[in-house]
Amino acid sequence: MVDVDSFIDEKLGEIADAVGDANAVIALSGGVDSSTAAALAYEAIGDQLTPVYVDTGLMRRDETDQIRETFDYMDSLRVVDARDRFLDALGDTTDPEEKRHVIGERFIREFETVAKAVDADYLVQGTIYPDRIESEGTIKSHHNVGGLPEVVDFDGIVEPMRDLYKDEVREVARELDLDELVAERMPFPGPGLAVRIIGEVTEEKLAVAREANHVVEEELEEYEPWQALAAVIGKATGVKGDNRVHGWVVSVRSVESRDGMTARAQEIDWETLQRIQSRITGARENVARVVYDVTHKPPATIEYE
Numbered sequence: 001m002v003d004v005d006s007f008i009d010e011k012l013g014e015i016a017d018a019v020g021d022a023n024a025v026i027a028l029s030g031g032v033d034s035s036t037a038a039a040l041a042y043e044a045i046g047d048q049l050t051p052v053y054v055d056t057g058l059m060r061r062d063e064t065d066q067i068r069e070t071f072d073y074m075d076s077l078r079v080v081d082a083r084d085r086f087l088d089a090l091g092d093t094t095d096p097e098e099k100r101h102v103i104g105e106r107f108i109r110e111f112e113t114v115a116k117a118v119d120a121d122y123l124v125q126g127t128i129y130p131d132r133i134e135s136e137g138t139i140k141s142h143h144n145v146g147g148l149p150e151v152v153d154f155d156g157i158v159e160p161m162r163d164l165y166k167d168e169v170r171e172v173a174r175e176l177d178l179d180e181l182v183a184e185r186m187p188f189p190g191p192g193l194a195v196r197i198i199g200e201v202t203e204e205k206l207a208v209a210r211e212a213n214h215v216v217e218e219e220l221e222e223y224e225p226w227q228a229l230a231a232v233i234g235k236a237t238g239v240k241g242d243n244r245v246h247g248w249v250v251s252v253r254s255v256e257s258r259d260g261m262t263a264r265a266q267e268i269d270w271e272t273l274q275r276i277q278s279r280i281t282g283a284r285e286n287v288a289r290v291v292y293d294v295t296h297k298p299p300a301t302i303e304y305e
């Protein structure tokens with residue numbers, strides 16, 4: 001990218017030319033790529049673009065509110081409350097890949113419904129250069145919105161940032177006043193908290209995972225991890241007040257990494273770990289213990305599933 005301003009000018013023209021007077025949709029994930037693509041496309045074609053955010057119920061705490069706030073200026077924004085449908089679809093699925101598959105499928109159906117309702121002929125995507133390279137080799141079936149073009153019948157796909165690297169996307173985002181997204185939260189997997197819950201996904205486990213991830217992100221920010229997370233990994237006995245409880249075990253993980261392919265577990269000081277433990281067990285009556293994961297990648301992956 002030579003210069004941000006001329007990049008933006010050029011792309012605004014390209015998007016407007018590609019879409020003409022038709023309608024387009026984009027799936028917002030809350031991440032910087034799709035948000036930047038949405039902001040660009042909205043500037044190019046205004047309300048001919050419908051940005052769609054599917055609330056899967058598997059996202060981080062406050063994510064949906066933040067999306068509403070950030071994109072408040074887009075009159076055509078659609079927030080789809082699909083929380084119950086995702087939980088229903090997951091049912092008692094426990095296999096990690098099967099969970100990803102169910103979530104990916106459900107996502108496509110939700111998105112397709114909106115695309116049809118607004119009569120969209122074009123799909124805008126926040127694909128960036130590394131995504132195109134990565135999708136050539138797959139380790140896990142990564143659910144972003146990869147399956148959309150094959151399943152939903154569009155006249156065309158518009159990917160304004162397909163040649164950019166992440167740091168260039170951030171420059172564009174900054175230029176478009178998406179500063180709060182540039183400050184950027186850690187990477188978060190497409191299937192969300194579902195891969196931070198071992199086995200069946202239930203409302204109860206989701207509530208624990210959501211709160212625990214919030215605490216961990218907040219407490220570990222100063223360590224500048226590549227990713228810090230909490231996972232609900234099983235049940236164990238604990239004692240709360242005068243009662244023995246059979247509560248959830250939360251595993252905390254914080255890693256340094258350059259590209260997510262390998263990672264090192266971070267050394268965290270005892271006081272911070274204790275604060276995390278006490279905040280999580282204090283916030284959730286049904287958490288019996290908190291452990292810290294010291295495993296590098298390999299042999300462990302970053303996520304738990």
Ligand code: XMP
Binds near residue numbers: 100144188260300
């Ligand atoms: P793992 O767990 O394989 O994760 O060590 C490496 C990086 O990829 C992210 N990740 C995913 N991202 N869909 C995504 O969009 C997925 O299914 C998925 N699984 C893992 C993970 O958060 C880490 O940054």
